[in-house]
Amino acid sequence: MKMRTEGIEGWRFVGRCGRGSTRGLTKVSSHTRINRAASQGSAFCKLSGAGGTKLLQTLFVGSLLLSLAAPLSAREPAKVVFNEAEFRDRVYACWLGKNIGGTLGMPFEGKKELNSVTFYTNLKPGEPAPNDDLDLQILWLKALEENGGRVDARILGEYWLKYVPVDWNEYGVGKVNMKLGLLPPLSGQYNNEKWRSSNGAWIRSEIWACVAPGHPALAAQMAREDACVDHGAAEGTLAEIFTASLESAAFVESDRDKLIAFGLSMIPPECGVARAVRAAVDAKRAGKDWQTAREEVIRVTEDTGWFQAPRNVAFTMIGWLYGDGDFGKSICTAVNCGDDTDCTGATLGSILGIIGGTKAIPVQWREPVGDKIKTIAVAGFPIPRDLDELTDRTLAMAKQVLALKAAPVAIAHTPTNLGRAQGLLASGPAAVRSLWNLSPYQIVWNEADLQVTLDYLREPVIQANVPRVVQVVVRNQSDSAKPIRLELQGLPGSWQVKGLPSKAASLGRGAAKTFQLTFVVSEVAAGANRMALSVTGGTKPVVVPLTLMGAAPDKPGL
16 A cells, blocks of 8 residues: 555466466576576666657657557467466465465555564454555456456546545556656656656556466567556566466476576566565575565665655565465564565565465454455446455456457466476566667557657756647558548647648558657746647547646645
8 A cells, every 4th residue: 555645746387286287487596597587688778869769769669559449360379278266266366365365464565674573463354454456456446347358547537537545656647747748658657756666556556467368578568568667667566566476486486596587587687676586586595584584675775765666676586585384474474674665565475376376375364354354445437346246357357368369378167288388488678678768758658550659858847948749640541542631739829839730641550650840939837738639531630639748846846
């Protein structure tokens, strides 16, 4: 849960393991395995400047996001088959573990000192503590259901504004930015230095793993669309890519060290999350106790600090590393590290539930919380009556998403067969590396036949007498040519804009055209100067908000 602060500011897979199904990585030491995974790929890239490179990046981003929205032309033969009953049990255990860990950690949230928790405290018998970690995933499930399994950052942003009444930390920053007309991912990047590396995203990643089980590249892509709404392109987004990837892989791999190594392979090796997790792993390998591991994590995360994603993701991993395979000991160790304790306990509870199903969660942990759902951060729509309903709806959506994406994963009334899962996992790191470089200044709006990318190129600020360039890329996604017209609505009276076409531009099948708009102003009003870019010629007009801030306010919206 978010604290109520003033928030507006290459391995091989072999062997057999579990349920008679083939899964498992080749055995190397955990240190070698994890650091090898972390070394794959380049460091977290900085954004390039405007020009040809930027144009290519813009076109690439559009292609990537389009690939998330459209199914493949033909479905690959299933590499992974989950028995439906077994899969359902693991999804139920995921949500149950979320409730258990969140309830355990809630009373200690935000405390920086060590805790000594061994069981629930401040418990209302038969009920879990309300927790936004689960609330937002119920909302994302609603968004998936109402959009045919197709969601992106823009659509999720709309659900934020309609159904999330709270304004905690990055939640509030993202919402205020969207209300100003700064759509995702800019909503999570602009004026959000304090919170864009915080915990709000990675704590809500299980939904993407559950609808893309055993397909971590797909889970990671969906997680990025989610996280960037309130975290832009910062550590908070990378943290959700890490957890969603790990959780998706946990449906086909049960070994802790291999899963942590895999998660590290899915994020930049030099990012804060990766450095923090490696510190925990290295401490365990060196034979240090969990308290010393915690101190090592604190040391390597001094740049981001408390209540931020790198430190708390690593605290979650400490619970797992030092839990000795015991559910209660694991989640208690995570919570005893302190800080965002409901999130660390809840996420680890979910991971353990995914791996082991309900049989991995002892009765003494299950019975006190029951299977009810208590919410605190969403409103305006009916929530599932209990974990059973949430699980059934998640299962139905998993089938829909896997079919929509033509994924080589099946959920069926046949025995589980993970014999070819290695192909999906081995391809994950290369498939997601492009996510690391996505610009937080590019707004992508997808319709069936047109895609419009509005690229601010940098912070959405304009100064008097300084030309301000904004780039627009329109892509024809249909099978026929389109006469494309661009109009700018709401241009302030004293402003001038150059580069806006005076007549329709013909756009051939599959073609893209770039327009460079240059704004020139002699005087600029402080705050939000709100406009809208209208693109017609498709089945319906696309109207993308375009906002330039005359001066960066002390707080969003002022």
